[in-house]
Amino acid sequence: MPPVQPAGLPLPADGSLPAAALAQLGSRPFGLYVHVPFCTVRCGYCDFNTYTADELGDAPGASRATYAEAVITEIRHARRVLGERDLPIETIFFGGGTPTLIRPADLGAIVASAAAEFGLAPDIEITTEANPDSVAAWDLEALRSAGFNRMSFGMQSAVDHVLRVLDRTHDPLRVPAAVQWARDAGFDEVSLDLIYGTPGESLADWETSVEAALACEPDHISAYSLIVEDGTALARRVRRGELPMPDEDDLADKYELVDERLTAAGLEWYEVSNWARRPQSRCRHNLGYWTGGDWWGAGPGAHSHVGGVRWWNVKHPAAYADRLAAGTSPAQAHEQLTEQDQRVERILLEIRLRDGLPVLALDRDARAQVARLTEEGLVTLATERLVLTRRGRLLADAVVRDLT
Known part of the structure; x- marks a missing residue:
């Protein structure tokens, strides 16, 4: 079950924002986040707003084939709400879900729409997340041709039994191949995501995963401790006593290990859970979140922030698409900070x-x-x-x- 959105207050049907918030546009970095809610299988630990094909069917806007059209409609809506001021996008980040379950041509069409409506900064960072088993070499070549220049692969672990607990379906051996395909396609930056603290993961298992990630020579590594979120399949297994809760001392040991190994390999921490090989390898999109930037979040359940106003879209893809088709804002509610x-x-x-x-x-x-x-x-x-x-x-x- 996807997480419950905050209550908040309703936005006007046209999605208009307070003049005081709009007046601040351009004083901070501006980014675009695109949420792609599709997954082949929902991982047991995940509480993001995601759906499998069986759950959604073929409703317009809720299917993979029509999803890009709905997002492009929201980008046009964003341009109307934010006005005609010069506001080139500095970063675009496709997250999910598994964005690469959408055809590369559709992802590229979304980028092209953002460029047409807002313009893109000359040094724009365009990132997509991907599962290692959701892309082939030709997909990465097509994404690079569409302007993407940063890939973030969800590796999570290199140990089979840990991946099984997480309900991850990829073969660990697929990760180095995917990284090499991204390099061959010309991606400037490649990142790997890791998770530590999975029930049953030993310190030796974690060390194996860290060393396997480093062997791929990525430009960036994220390492997050496992959080057992309410409402997830993992939480239900823990509650039934099938799996233990992550141990705080074990998590600390694993954090110290990854920090030591990544530092020794030339990656420098720049945020508690993120390490980069060079300053330009840092995720600029996330830095925008962490330093109070402005961004528009497109897609069902996506969150946005402009000038101290935060709002979030309705969660279900069909409801999201229906609102856009009716010419109204997909926003569910907002809050003034x-x-x-x-x-x-x-x-x-x-x-x-x-x-x-x-x-x-x-x-x-x-x-x-x-x-x-x-x-x-x-x-x-x-x-x-x-x-x-x-x-x-x-x-x-x-x-x-x-x-x-």
């Missing part, structure tokens, strides 16, 4: 970055905590910015509580 909301979110996100959080972003009470956090080895203070130590990264949530 207060100054306090924005301050807390800034602390929550920027403290996770290697570039750190400006001390001036803290109120007086929070600044009083800095000396203690430094003495406890959780942060360092450099050029008036707080930066987490490795120990601080392990305890980032506690640091945030102290600073908010």
Whole structure:
């Protein structure tokens, strides 16, 4: 069952935004997120807004064949809502789901629509996620020809029994082949996603996965601890006692291992769960999220943010397509972030970055905590910015509580 959206307040039927929010457009990076909700199989740990073909059928806008048309309609709607101001898109990120279950030509058509409506920055980053078994060499060549320049493969693990617990269907041996195909197609940046802490995964299993990822020589690696989300198949298995909950000490050991190995291999952490080989290998789209940028989220259940206003679309692909076909906004609801909301979110996100959080972003009470956090080895203070130590990264949530 996909996650429940926040309640929020309704937006006007035409999706119009407050003038104060629109006035801020162009002062921050602007990106486009495209949510593709299709999956061949839903993984047991996933709580994203995803559907299999059997669940959706062939309803217009809900099928793979007609999905791109619905998204393009929303991009045109976005142009009307945001007005005619010069607003070239700096990053585009296709997430899901499995975006590469859509034909490369359709993904390319969505990019072309964004270019026609908004224009693209000269150095635009265009990323798509992909499962290793959802692409072939010719797909990657077609995507590169359509303007995509960054691939993010969902590797998760290199160990068969770990992949089975996660309900991942790809062969681990497919990962290095997919990376090589991306290189051969001319992709500038290739990223691999890993998950640690799966029930039954030993430290040796995790080490095997990290070394297998490094052997592919990616430009970027993300490593996230497994979270057992309510409503997922994994949560039900844990509740029935079939699988244990992830152990916090085990997660810490695995984080330290991946940080040590990636650092030794020349990848530098730039966010708690992300490492890049070069500054240009960092995911600029995600950096936009983490530093308070503006973005439009297209697709069912996608979230957007402009000038302190956040809104989210209806979740079901058929309802999403129906609204667009009727000429109304697909937004379900919105919220206006207060100054306090924005301050807390800034602390929550920027403290996770290697570039750190400006001390001036803290109120007086929070600044009083800095000396203690430094003495406890959780942060360092450099050029008036707080930066987490490795120990601080392990305890980032506690640091945030102290600073908010």
